Amino acid sequence: MSDDAHSVDARLLQRLSEVQERFREVDVRLTDPDVLQDPDRLRELGRERAHLEEIVEAGSGLQERLRGAAEAREILDTAEDEELRALAREELDGLEAEIPPLAETVRALLIPRDPMDDRPAVVEIRAGTGGDEAGLFAGDLLRMYQRYAEQMGWSVELLSLSEGIPGAFKEVVFTVRGEGAYGRLRLESGVHRVQRVPETESQGRIHTSAASVAVLPEAEEVDVQIDPSELRIDVFRSSGPGGQSVNTTDSAVRITHLPTGLVVSCQDEKSQHKNKAKALKVLRSRLLDRRLEEQNAARAADRRSQIGSGDRSAKIRTYNFPQSRVTDHRIGLSIYDLDGVLSGGLDPFVRALRLAEQEERMEEESS
DSSP states (O other): TTTTTTTTTHHHHHHHHHHHOOOOOOOOHHOOHHHTOOOOHHHHHHHHHHHHHHHHHHHHHHHHHHHHHHHHHHHHHHOOOOOHHHHHHHHHHHHHHHHHHHHHHHHHHHHOTTTTSSOOOOEEEEEEEEEEHHHHHHHHHHHHHHHHHEEEEEEHEEEEEEEESOEEEEEEEEESSSSSHHHHHHHGGGEEEEEEEOOTOOOOOOOOEEEEEEEEEOOTTTTTOOOOOGGEEEEEEEBOOOBBOOSSOOOOEEEEEETTTTEEESSSSSOOOHHHHHHHHHHHHHHHHHHHHHHEEEEOHHHHHHHOSSSSSSSSEEEEETEEEEETTTTTTEESSHHHHHHOOOHHHHHHHHHHHHHHHHHHHHO
């Protein structure tokens, strides 16, 4: 096949062969009685099989065309019948046009997936520059992600909420659960900027405000072990907008992780126990994210660079109300349907960002 695969990287074909072998191994493992009695292992192997199957199917199509091209070339090299040679040339031309895009598809599928992609996502939104207008925009972003989750068939669990004026949020933290939640949402991390005329603006001037978004993979207890002696836990009375008391007991919880200085507060629940459990869940996810960043510098220099300072200049996306335009500055994509995007129409951005990341990783793989 080497003569016919001149346009296909030999390393790609070798990796494809390894995946096909692993696919056969997984099929055998899925019939193992011990695996069948272990739901977690069965689910893990099932997910791996589904991912491998996609590669195997695309790879089989590529190999089939490479074999066809080899046979057509052999006919061209050995046959004396001109009609037969003309048919072989026509077939070879068609196959050679199909092989490069199929090889690129296989190469993209062979890029290792982020093992965290199928984890639930812990999303944190914080109002940045812009005062109350920034808080209102944070509320817009919250509703946008809630609607996107609804469209994807995911569930959303509120973990922590700090309100400002009605409809505005200083900070909100929530978990999104569903297939591929973290993988699809993680590229939302960064500073989002809004340009619009606030309702309180009498002169009709456009104001610019910002809110930061951080998306973390939800951590399981086995991922991050927290030593209770390294925590300082403070309890206080929950309060609503304007200092209004939510309840009359000290149910709100603030947890400080002493080694890192990370602080998590939760006052959403009336139960101190539930608030503590939610705060620990967020803390565990932040610690996992920090560890992953240290292990893989490509994810980000550190978590602070991911969410930025909330300053207007450190932006990844702009929502321009006067022009009904949403622009993602990382890939230069603009969509003139602001209402649609804020109603959960994020998929064009999600797909384009994932494709751009995939192409970048493919270049790294081939270099």
